Every structure is written in structure tokens, then in C-alpha cells.
Amino acid sequence: MHTFFPMASGNVELVRSIHAAWERGDFSATDWADPEIEFVIAEGVNAGSWKGLAAMSKAWRDYLHTWDDWRIVIEEYRELDEERVLVLGRRRGRGKMSGLELEQLGDRAIYVMQVRAGKVTRLVLYDDRDRALVDLGLNSESN
Numbered sequence: 001m002h003t004f005f006p007m008a009s010g011n012v013e014l015v016r017s018i019h020a021a022w023e024r025g026d027f028s029a030t031d032w033a034d035p036e037i038e039f040v041i042a043e044g045v046n047a048g049s050w051k052g053l054a055a056m057s058k059a060w061r062d063y064l065h066t067w068d069d070w071r072i073v074i075e076e077y078r079e080l081d082e083e084r085v086l087v088l089g090r091r092r093g094r095g096k097m098s099g100l101e102l103e104q105l106g107d108r109a110i111y112v113m114q115v116r117a118g119k120v121t122r123l124v125l126y127d128d129r130d131r132a133l134v135d136l137g138l139n140s141e142s143n
Contacts, residue, residue: 011115012077015085018113018120019074027064030057034119042126042135056123067093072109080112080136087111088129112136 018032030053039056040049046063050056064070070093078086091109094101110132114122126132 009079011085012079015113022072025071032120034121038122040124042124044127068096069093083114085113
């Protein structure tokens with residue numbers, strides 16, 4: 001189930017369109033990303049920070065390569081301010097080496113996309129919602 005703003009901003013609409021493709025397992029489009037995008041995986045085995053479209057694409061491919069049938073199911077979009085959109089969702093997939101389902105490892109995911117002039121300039125992926133909410137200065141008890 002998706003939760004949207006009654007009158008979603010252009011930023012929320014852009015982020016929603018990106019995730020619509022991701023929910024179908026289509027990660028091929030990059031026209032939404034600024035050429036100098038900062039891509040951050042905040043935690044986990046693949047944690048790191050990359051700058052630029054080519055570096056983000058490689059890091060994202062490396063991350064996805066560790067999973068079979070990786071998908072994201074979006075639960076909610078929240079506009080944090082004029083530039084940042086928070087995305088709450090659940091990940092689906094199975095580890096290629098371990099065979100473990102993401103549901104067994106903790107499937108809750110949170111993303112923050114920063115948008116300027118119609119392009120995502122920063123994308124931060126978190127596995128731990130509580131950590132993300134603390135990093136963002138939001139109260140995790142209300143989520």
C-alpha cells in the first residue's frame with residue numbers, strides 16, 4: 001500500500017516514478033540522476049559512498065548482484081523539506097550465496113533522495129530505519 005501526499009510535490013512525483021520502475025525490478029533508467037550524484041549505502045557489507053553516475057551505477061550493480069530477485073515495495077513517501085524525500089519500504093529478495101530471504105534478515109528499508117532542479121543529487125540507502133531516523137533528526141517512535 002502506498003501513502004502519498006494529497007498534492008504531491010514535483011520532487012515526490014519524481015521519486016515515486018523512480019520507485020515505480022524499481023518495484024518492477026527495472027533499474028536500467030538513470031535519467032533521474034544528476035551526473036554528479038552522491039550515492040551512499042550507509043551500512044552493511046556494501047557500505048560506502050560514491051560520486052558520479054558511473055560510480056553509482058557500478059555500486060548499485062554490485063549490491064544487486066548479491067541478491068536473487070531483489071525488489072522494493074514502497075509503503076510511504078514523506079517530503080521532509082524542499083529538497084529531501086524520505087521513502088519507507090520493504091525489500092524482497094534472496095541472498096545468492098546464503099539463500100536467506102531478506103525477510104529473515106530484516107526487510108525494512110529507508111531511502112532519502114535529495115532533489116534539485118528535477119534531478120536526484122544525493123541518494124542515501126539505509127537498512128536500519130531507527131538509525132536513519134536518528135541521522136535525519138526524526139523521532140523513530142512515531143514511525
